[in-house]
Amino acid sequence: MNSFNFSDEVKKARKNGAPVVALESTIISHGLPRPKNLEIAQEIENTVRDIGAVPATIAMLNGVVHVGLEEDELLEIATSDAVTKASVRDLAILAQKKSHAATTVAATSHIAQAAGISIFATGGLGGVHRGARETWDESADLYTLAHTDITVVCAGVKSILDVAATLERLESLSIGVVGYRTLQFPGFYLRESGFTLEYQAASAKDLAEMIHARKKLGTSGAALLVANPIEREVPREIHDRVLASGLAQAEEKGISGKYVTPFLLDYFHHNSEGESLRANIDIILSNAALAAEMAVALVKLED
Ligand code: PSU
Ligand code: MN
Numbered sequence: 001m002n003s004f005n006f007s008d009e010v011k012k013a014r015k016n017g018a019p020v021v022a023l024e025s026t027i028i029s030h031g032l033p034r035p036k037n038l039e040i041a042q043e044i045e046n047t048v049r050d051i052g053a054v055p056a057t058i059a060m061l062n063g064v065v066h067v068g069l070e071e072d073e074l075l076e077i078a079t080s081d082a083v084t085k086a087s088v089r090d091l092a093i094l095a096q097k098k099s100h101a102a103t104t105v106a107a108t109s110h111i112a113q114a115a116g117i118s119i120f121a122t123g124g125l126g127g128v129h130r131g132a133r134e135t136w137d138e139s140a141d142l143y144t145l146a147h148t149d150i151t152v153v154c155a156g157v158k159s160i161l162d163v164a165a166t167l168e169r170l171e172s173l174s175i176g177v178v179g180y181r182t183l184q185f186p187g188f189y190l191r192e193s194g195f196t197l198e199y200q201a202a203s204a205k206d207l208a209e210m211i212h213a214r215k216k217l218g219t220s221g222a223a224l225l226v227a228n229p230i231e232r233e234v235p236r237e238i239h240d241r242v243l244a245s246g247l248a249q250a251e252e253k254g255i256s257g258k259y260v261t262p263f264l265l266d267y268f269h270h271n272s273e274g275e276s277l278r279a280n281i282d283i284i285l286s287n288a289a290l291a292a293e294m295a296v297a298l299v300k301l302e303d
Contacts, residue, residue: 004115005061007068013054014116019295021048021288022067022112022120022150025059028074029083029102030262031123032280033269038078040281044288045074048121051292056117058108060086063098067115077102085258087140105152106144109223113148118211118298120152121291123284124188125225127157127166129260130247137260138169145223146173151211153226153291155283156186156193159243160264163193174222178210179229180290186229189239189268189279197227204293211294212301228290230283234275242271 006014013020028041045055056068059077066073077083077100086094086101088110094101103111105122112120126139145152157166167185170177179185179200187193201207207226214220233239246267255263268276 003064004111005064005066006115007056007066007070009054010056010068017299019053019292019299020056020117020119021053021291021295022108022115022117023048023055023057023288024105024108024120024122025057025077025102026085026104027123027280027284028057028078030085031265033266033277034079036277038075040284041074041078043281044121044284047285047288048292051289051296053292053295055288056112056115058103058111059083060091060094060099060101060103062100063095065091065095065111067111067117076100085262087258088144089140104139105141105154106139109141109144109148109150109152113150118149118151119291119295120150121284121287122152122154123280123287124156124158125152125154125166126261127161127163128169130160130162132162132165135256137256139261142166142169142173142175145175145225147221148223149214149220151207151224151226151294153180153228153287153294155188155230155287156227158188158264159190159193159239160247160261163187163195167195170225176222176224177227178207178224179227180207182227182229184229186227188283189230189234189276190236191229191233201226204290205297207290207294208297208301211298226290226294228287230279231286232282234272234279238272238275242268242276245271
């Protein structure tokens with residue numbers, strides 16, 4: 001039996017079979033600048049609630065995994081300097097150390113699955129980094145999603161990554177990808193990454209039916225990725241300039257391992273004239289809304 005701590009709201013939803021949406025916490029602690037991060041985290045949760053689903057923000061506090069955070073707990077994750085970025089491999093170590101940790105897409109997916117939650121909204125997925133031929137830097141998000149029963153709503157992957165290699169990995173790892181009202185794989189800040197998809201879905205209901213079919217066909221061993229493009233993209237000129245200088249700085253400073261992604265996200269936030277933050281907020285709110293609509297539709301289907 002997993003020893004998770006459920007928030008009151010999530011406890012009640014589980015008892016009543018109400019729709020629940022998992023949310024990650026690394027975006028709060030390491031992906032968004034303070035002090036705005038707390039306000040955004042609350043806004044994400046309220047977006048889910050407004051649509052009739054229950055938000056389950058996942059994080060570790062004093063070594064205990066929380067599925068759904070009370071207000072003071074969300075505050076702690078958003079403001080404490082002692083919050084470590086945790087992927088799946090870190091969880092048990094940090095539990096023993098009674099640490100605070102924010103969970104990545106990989107760790108959040110793992111915990112959500114164990115808690116019986118099937119839909120998860122995030123911003124950008126981790127993937128294969130540029131230069132991975134030399135650095136071997138590939139996000140554990142990919143490998144975890146390969147064996148986790150979860151549907152993740154994201155805005156594609158950032159162009160800080162090697163998008164082509166990431167899409168190839170998604171295919172090799174049997175992770176399904178479906179565009180939301182598009183056949184263009186989105187590039188997080190950009191509506192189109194330049195790579196096309198095979199499938200799209202027209203509505204949250206269609207996506208819920210796909211999740212339902214996964215269960216019926218027994219193909220839910222690996223994750224399904226829903227790629228929901230940003231509505232108003234970052235101007236290409238700003239995007240290309242900041243990307244080039246950010247990648248160059250990361251290399252110059254010798255940033256490696258789990259610090260690469262937070263470094264680049266922070267670089268974007270500080271050098272994009274506010275566009276990176278604006279885009280991140282638009283994206284996570286839009287993904288949370290779509291995930292909530294899907295969760296509501298899924299509960300109706302399973303009735
Ligand atoms: N990409 C983003 N925003 C994020 C992240 C990635 O656009 O906040 C975070 C997510 O939590 C993701 C993690 O799971 O970074 C991936 O880190 P890494 O590349 O070290 O696996
Ligand atoms: Mn990495």
